[in-house]
Amino acid sequence: MHLSLALGLSALLFGLGVYGVLARRNAVAVLMAVELMLNAANLDLVAFDAWFKDQLHSGQVFALFVIVVAAAEVGVGLAIVLSVFRLRDTIAVDRLRMLADRDPVRVGDTEPVP
């Protein structure tokens, strides 16, 4: 099959991931979009492995490592999200501005909703 099919799909998925990360407000949805980007990279790795007929199968092995790292990333990411939700009662990423330096007027946003 044509390699460009896989590469095109991967580019589209990556674009979707970029859109999702920027457009989503809910932190869990942002993590999902990040997963889309990681999978786009994986698809590239596997496709190039198959095209190159790699004797070491580096592409597939690296895809496995990416999956492992992604699992760790999602786990810690969601743990942070759950902690934030428990403290602030919201996981809207554009309202969590506690660490922001400027814009003191909007600090009130981070107060927990009663």
Place this chain on the structure above:
Amino acid sequence: MHGYFGGYALVGLLGLLGVGFVAFGLGANRFLRPWRNSGDKLVTYESGVDPVGTDWAQTQVRYYVYAFLYVVFAVDAVFLFPWATVFARAGFGGLSLGEMFVFLGFLAVGLLYAWKKGVLEWV
């Protein structure tokens, strides 16, 4: 239908057949079943008493920790299975066994930590 692609073609066809079976069953159901709607019937059953509030009872983050504990160990299956097919062959042997034990040892430390922190106690 031979070899690698033939095998997975078979898997795919079986999937289609399964979906077809469920669709057929639900389709037959659609034609055979009665339909007598009333407002009361469509209320959530819950425990037989009229439901109060929404469906969000208090839930525990603990569920999440258990789930993540699994994810961490599930990824070790990713390496354990390929390793199982090669470790006893020539050129791997004891060294490869040691490597896997180091890997599992690190994860076991994680499990011990979880145990010490009382995560495995459900109070």
Place this chain on the structure above:
Amino acid sequence: MTALEVAAKLVGCLLVFLTVPLLVGQLEHKAMAHMQSRLGPMYAGGFHGWAQLVADGVKFVQKESVVPSNADRQVFNLAPAVALLPYLFVLIAIPVGPGDSAHDLSVGVFFALAVVSVGVIGVLMAGWSSANKYSLLGGLRAGAQLMAYELPLVLAAASVAMAAGTLSLDGIAHAWHWWWLPYQGVGAFVFFTAALAELRRPPFDMPVADSEIVFGPFTEYTGLRFGLFILSEYAGIVVFSALTSVLFLGGWKGPFLEHQLGWLWLLIKTFALSFVVIWLRVSYPRLREDQLQKFAWAALVPLALGQVAVTGVVEVLR
């Protein structure tokens, strides 16, 4: 392979998927009844109520399907299929004779475990979409339980794969010897117990505990969709019993005529294990949620890790 052979294999898989679970269900009706000094179904079909489950199926198809107005309709309607279909895929890799399965995948064990792990999504879908507190709690419990017990399941299966040096289910059955019974005995215990928990069968039926949360994720289901959930439970019993037979009891291996009667030996082992599943339901009280999680992490996982270590050392020295 001709088109006819392919069709025969596919239809064979589907027929096994639809009939053997019914036989196990009937066995459960009768065995439970006799253990409790009852008769069980006696009427449908005449002889000892053999057609009871067929009648049940016909009844399910004619029942009204009620979707609560607060529920998420699409997710609610899809959930039973997601819970049921993964088990169908496993059947394709199970060998019924030497070199004789619908298709012997080279990653057979891993394929089976991966496909079965998808079923949990169906239960979570059912729990969330019902708009019911008890369903949601049951769904979360089921999710946590399935994930906790998936791990010992995977480790025990890995131990067998190590002993056989292959992931193909037929290859594992070929490599099996009688002395695997003591050698992989701990693994077999862990695998079968974890499989019981995966199936949410008593004593691991906390997610559907009737005294606390009604019927857990399945509370709001009626008619055929409810029937599909029940079918998935019995299909699960068959699939996990067959997997345990292939991995730990030699699958199609038997005292004689393995080439001709392999399917019979496998069937006998599968039904014997299914009987044990039923027996445990009658004998043991339900584990509490904390006991249940603790049993997985503090008992089964260390046991399985120990079995992996023993197998590793033995195979390297051998």
Place this chain on the structure above:
Amino acid sequence: MTGADVVFGLLGVVCFASGVLVVTARNLIHAALWLVVCFGALAGCYLVLTAEFVAWVQVLIYIGAVVVLMLFGAMLTRTPIGPVQDLDSGNRPVAALAGLATAGLLGVLVVDAFRAAYVDVHGTAVGDGHVMGTAIFRYYVLPFEIASVLLLAALVGAIVLTGQRRANQAAPGEH
């Protein structure tokens, strides 16, 4: 056009369409379920590319574990049934522009560079358990060991993050 092209194309369409629904769905649980479809189609793509083991790892880890974690996360943050309005922030047009630009740039560059490249799916060694085991344990042992350290760190981190306030704040019980 070969059979592999057609199958990959169909799976790609499913994958992309469900990916679009993941980032646009109005309900978080629906987005997670579309993610299941997307990852399933992607596993099919891996199968076509003869990465057999990676495909089933994709099913076991991504669908069976990561998406379940996502569903847990969504349920524990009380995702209601029905569409939710504040799932997206106000910068959707900008995000769409950035996404399109990224996809366009990547697509044009990579597809143009490998326009004539052809994957011989029948001629490559299938990446089954044995092949992957040999590759990992002969050439990639160090990353494999480092992965275990990473997982340990992630596990400790998650436990610390979710359990830190048990002492001064009674955990809400379900009983």
